[in-house]
Amino acid sequence: MKYPIKVLRKDNCLKAFPKNTKEVSLIIKFCNKMKINVIQLGGETNRVRGTSEVPEKLNMLIDFKEMNKIEEIDIENMIITAQAGVKLNKIQNMSSKKGFIFPVNIAPSEKCTVGGNISTNVGGLQTLKYGNIEDHINGLEIVLSDGTILDFQSKLKKDNFGPKLWKIFCGSEGIFGTVTKANLKLLPKKEFKTTYLLEINNLSNVRKLFKNLRSEFYDDLTSFEIIFPIPSYFLFKKKSNYHLIIEFNSKHKINFIETIKKKMKFNKIRLLKSEKNINKSWIWSKREELVHNQVKYNFMQKFDISLPLDKWIYFVREVNNFIKINQIYTPYFFGHLGDGNLHCNFKIEPNTKKNIKLLSKFIYELTTKCKGSIAAEHGLGMLKNDLLLKYKSKNYYKFLKKLKKHLDPNLILGKNKLFKA
Numbered sequence: 001m002k003y004p005i006k007v008l009r010k011d012n013c014l015k016a017f018p019k020n021t022k023e024v025s026l027i028i029k030f031c032n033k034m035k036i037n038v039i040q041l042g043g044e045t046n047r048v049r050g051t052s053e054v055p056e057k058l059n060m061l062i063d064f065k066e067m068n069k070i071e072e073i074d075i076e077n078m079i080i081t082a083q084a085g086v087k088l089n090k091i092q093n094m095s096s097k098k099g100f101i102f103p104v105n106i107a108p109s110e111k112c113t114v115g116g117n118i119s120t121n122v123g124g125l126q127t128l129k130y131g132n133i134e135d136h137i138n139g140l141e142i143v144l145s146d147g148t149i150l151d152f153q154s155k156l157k158k159d160n161f162g163p164k165l166w167k168i169f170c171g172s173e174g175i176f177g178t179v180t181k182a183n184l185k186l187l188p189k190k191e192f193k194t195t196y197l198l199e200i201n202n203l204s205n206v207r208k209l210f211k212n213l214r215s216e217f218y219d220d221l222t223s224f225e226i227i228f229p230i231p232s233y234f235l236f237k238k239k240s241n242y243h244l245i246i247e248f249n250s251k252h253k254i255n256f257i258e259t260i261k262k263k264m265k266f267n268k269i270r271l272l273k274s275e276k277n278i279n280k281s282w283i284w285s286k287r288e289e290l291v292h293n294q295v296k297y298n299f300m301q302k303f304d305i306s307l308p309l310d311k312w313i314y315f316v317r318e319v320n321n322f323i324k325i326n327q328i329y330t331p332y333f334f335g336h337l338g339d340g341n342l343h344c345n346f347k348i349e350p351n352t353k354k355n356i357k358l359l360s361k362f363i364y365e366l367t368t369k370c371k372g373s374i375a376a377e378h379g380l381g382m383l384k385n386d387l388l389l390k391y392k393s394k395n396y397y398k399f400l401k402k403l404k405k406h407l408d409p410n411l412i413l414g415k416n417k418l419f420k421a
C-alpha cells in the first residue's frame with residue numbers, strides 16, 4: 001500500500017493501525033477492491049468470536065488502538081466526542097472530572113472501546129435505568145464498505161431532518177460499516193450511591209419487591225441484580241435462598257431500606273450488607289466472584305437470554321420441570337432482573353454434543369415462546385451465526401440480508417458474522 005499506514009502480515013492476516021478516519025477509509029477502500037475480509041478490532045473482549053479471522057480468506061484486521069483521542073468535551077451541550085479506539089473507562093473518568101457521568105459500564109471497561117461498545121450495543125449493570133449505549137449516542141461517523149465517509153455527527157437534541165440512519169450501526173457488529181467517531185451524551189452526576197445485598201425467599205417476592213421499588217424510585221433505581229440459590233451457595237458457602245444486589249443513585253440522601261422493609265415482611269427478606277458511596281464495593285466484588293465461580297465449578301454451557309418480567313416465573317418453572325426429567329443438567333442462574341437479562345448457565349454431565357443440543361433447543365424454544373431474546377447482551381459474532389435463520393421470522397432475515405447486500409455488495413465486512421454468508 002502506498003499510504004503511510006502501518007500494516008503487519010501474519011499467515012492469512014494483515015493488521016493495520018490507522019490514525020484517523022481518512023486512513024480507515026483508505027484501508028477499507030483497498031480491501032473492497034481486493035475483496036479482503038475486514039475485521040474491526042476494539043478491545044477484543046467480546047465472547048462470541050466477533051473478532052476472529054476466517055481461515056479461507058485473506059483478512060484485514062483494523063486495530064483502532066491509535067485512534068484513542070477524546071476530541072472534545074462540550075459542557076454546554078453535554079456531549080463528549082471520542083474516536084473509536086477510546087477505552088470506555090477513559091470516557092467515564094473524563095466525564096467524572098467535569099462533573100458528569102457516562103452511564104454505560106461493564107466489567108472490562110478498561111479494555112473495551114467506544115467502537116466495540118457501539119457495535120455490540122453494550123448495556124451493562126445499569127441498563128435498567130439508563131438503557132443500552134444506543135440511548136446515549138447523539139451522532140456517529142461511519143466508514144462504509146467502499147470507503148465512503150458518512151458524517152452523522154450531531155450535538156442537537158431535536159433534529160428530525162431525515163431519519164437517524166446511524167442507528168443501524170449500533171449492535172450490527174461491524175457488518176454494515178465501521179464506526180470511527182461518536183458523539184456521546186453526558187448526564188449530570190448524582191451525589192449519593194447506595195448499594196444493598198439482600199436475601200429473599202422466593203421468586204414471586206423478588207418480582208413483587210422489584211415492582212414496588214420501581215414505582216416508588218423510578219428515577220433513582222439503577223441496578224436490580226438477582227442470584228439464584230445454586231450460585232448463592234457457591235458464593236456464600238451455605239445453603240441459601242435468592243440474593244439481590246440493588247443499587248440507587250440519587251441527588252438527595254434517601255433511606256431506601258426503610259421503604260424496602262415497609263414493602264416486604266421481615267421473614268421474607270434479610271438485609272445482609274449496605275454500602276454508601278463506596279468506590280471499591282465488597283458487594284459488587286461478590287457479583288464478579290460469581291462469574292469466576294461459574295468457570296471454577298464448570299457451569300460452562302451459557303445462554304444469554306432476556307425475558308419479559310411477567311414471564312420469569314413461568315420460564316424458571318418450565319426449566320425446573322425439564323431438569324427433573326433430564327437430571328444431567330444443573331442450572332447456575334443469575335442476571336440483571338431489572339432489565340430482563342437472565343444468564344442461564346448449566347453444568348452438563350456427561351457433556352456430550354447430543355446433550356448440549358437437547359438443552360439448547362429447549363432453552364431457545366422456551367425463550368422464543370416467552371417472547372424473549374436469545375441474544376440479550378453479548379451479540380452473535382461467528383459463534384452464534386446460525387440462530388437468526390432459525391429463530392427470527394423469514395421476513396426479518398430476508399430484510400437483514402438485503403440491507404447487508406446493499407451496504408456491502410462485495411461482502412467484505414465480517415464474513416460469517418451474525419449470519420453465514
Ligand SMILES: Cc1cc2nc3c(=O)[nH]c(=O)nc-3n(C[C@H](O)[C@H](O)[C@H](O)COP(=O)(O)OP(=O)(O)OC[C@H]3O[C@@H](n4cnc5c(N)ncnc54)[C@H](O)[C@@H]3O)c2cc1C
Nearest residue numbers: 042043044045046050112113115116122123124174179377
Ligand atoms: C466480562 C464481560 C462482561 C460483559 N458484560 C456485559 C454487560 O454487562 N452488558 C453488555 O451489554 N455486554 C457485556 N459484555 C459484552 C460487551 O458488549 C463487549 O465485550 C464489548 O462491548 C466489546 O467491546 P470491545 O472494544 O472489546 O470490542 P471487540 O470485542 O474488539 O469487538 C466486538 C465487535 O465489534 C466490532 N467492532 C469493534 N470495533 C468496531 C468499530 N470501530 N466499528 C465497527 N465494528 C467494530 C468487532 O469486529 C466485533 O464484531 C461483557 C463482556 C465481558 C468480557
